[in-house]
Amino acid sequence: MSLQPRPEISSLKAGVHGGINYAELAALGIEPCEVLDFSVCVNPYMPPPGIKRAMQAVNITQYPDPQATELREKLAGKLGVSPQNIIAGNGTTELIRLAALAYLQTGDTVIIVEPTYDDYEIAGRMMGARIIRYRAKDSLTPSITDITELIKQQQPKAIFLCNPNNPTGKYLSQDDITAILRCLGDGILVLDEAYISFVEKTWASIALITKGNVLLLRSMTKDYGLAGLRLGYAVAHEEIIAILHRVCPPWNVNVIAQKVGVMVLEKEDPLQKSKQKLQQARQYLVQNLTRLGLPPLPSDANFFLVNAGKAAVLRQKLLRHGILVRDCASFGLPEYVRLAPRTLSECCRFIKTLETILKNS
Numbered sequence: 001m002s003l004q005p006r007p008e009i010s011s012l013k014a015g016v017h018g019g020i021n022y023a024e025l026a027a028l029g030i031e032p033c034e035v036l037d038f039s040v041c042v043n044p045y046m047p048p049p050g051i052k053r054a055m056q057a058v059n060i061t062q063y064p065d066p067q068a069t070e071l072r073e074k075l076a077g078k079l080g081v082s083p084q085n086i087i088a089g090n091g092t093t094e095l096i097r098l099a100a101l102a103y104l105q106t107g108d109t110v111i112i113v114e115p116t117y118d119d120y121e122i123a124g125r126m127m128g129a130r131i132i133r134y135r136a137k138d139s140l141t142p143s144i145t146d147i148t149e150l151i152k153q154q155q156p157k158a159i160f161l162c163n164p165n166n167p168t169g170k171y172l173s174q175d176d177i178t179a180i181l182r183c184l185g186d187g188i189l190v191l192d193e194a195y196i197s198f199v200e201k202t203w204a205s206i207a208l209i210t211k212g213n214v215l216l217l218r219s220m221t222k223d224y225g226l227a228g229l230r231l232g233y234a235v236a237h238e239e240i241i242a243i244l245h246r247v248c249p250p251w252n253v254n255v256i257a258q259k260v261g262v263m264v265l266e267k268e269d270p271l272q273k274s275k276q277k278l279q280q281a282r283q284y285l286v287q288n289l290t291r292l293g294l295p296p297l298p299s300d301a302n303f304f305l306v307n308a309g310k311a312a313v314l315r316q317k318l319l320r321h322g323i324l325v326r327d328c329a330s331f332g333l334p335e336y337v338r339l340a341p342r343t344l345s346e347c348c349r350f351i352k353t354l355e356t357i358l359k360n361s
């Protein structure tokens with residue numbers, strides 16, 4: 001065909017994500033609703049009661065508020081910032097794209113600390129940026145000294161950091177991020193905190209937005225079990241937010257997502273209780289995986305990596321029993337699967353299934 005996209009797009013590959021592959025399930029004759037999905041870190045105790053009924057009352061015949069005003073006001077109150085410091089997105093992933101669209105151009109240098117979420121590289125490549133990857137020798141423990149050296153050498157326009165990191169669960173400290181920012185100059189730090197709610201001891205990253213070159217990303221799809229609805233937000237200096245609004249498609253967050261977003265923020269109690277239950281489920285998984293000779297790697301988040309030898313084979317075997325785990329080959333970790341806890345009874349089913357598979361192999 002003579003019609004060609006921009007060269008950056010011709011060479012672009014689709015990202016690899018956890019979650020259900022609908023075509024794969026159809027080929028195996030499994031219904032998506034039958035699958036227990038341990039491959040994504042989405043709160044299984046959410047959304048709180050009453051939300052599904054309230055969704056039915058939403059008027060879908062009118063366009064949504066393009067500014068998502070009520071949602072941004074609620075978030076601002078919760079975070080102690082102004083609504084001008086917030087933009088809502090159709091999931092965090094949309095905001096990663098908007099950041100790249102607004103700030104990157106051909107030839108800009110972008111640093112990505114790997115292994116990590118695919119979409120940073122995709123967003124950078126789309127804009128023609130030059131991607132510099134940093135990866136620790138053990139893939140798990142990044143050296144802040146090495147990263148700051150790299151920043152000084154490369155003077156990037158942007159650095160993408162995932163904190164806690166997907167898939168390792170490593171959570172960088174305030175000192176680590178301060179050291180990185182100190183040498184970043186005029187570049188932007190995109191700090192993806194999609195999983196921050198699942199870290200036990202966090203530090204107050206919101207204060208970083210006064211620096212004027214930090215974009216914090218948060219995901220409501222994970223905290224509140226809204227992965228299918230899609231909802232995320234970014235927090236930053238108001239000039240950055242104004243720029244992101246300029247490149248944001250109109251009505252990017254639909255009426256149902258806006259309404260549900262406001263409602264869940266008014267029900268913080270169920271979220272706190274669900275976190276305690278998730279901690280118990282996580283402990284159960286860690287203890288039993290260790291008992292079965294598959295001890296998880298330490299993680300500051302509630303998801304973790306398990307060395308399964310041939311991870312793709314284990315994933316396939318579990319899937320035939322209706323259980324999904326994340327094969328980490330796309331992260332360059334082909335021996336590992338990533339798991340996030342579900343409810344305690346679902347974790348019990350997972351462990352029983354795994355025991356049967358291990359006995360028969």
Ligand SMILES: Cc1ncc(COP(=O)(O)O)c(C=O)c1O
Pocket residue numbers: 017018090091092093094117162166192194218219220221222227230231232
């Ligand atoms: C690090 C990271 N950021 C963002 C996302 C996407 O979140 P959302 O569902 O809010 O788009 C994911 C999803 O897997 C992720 O792992």
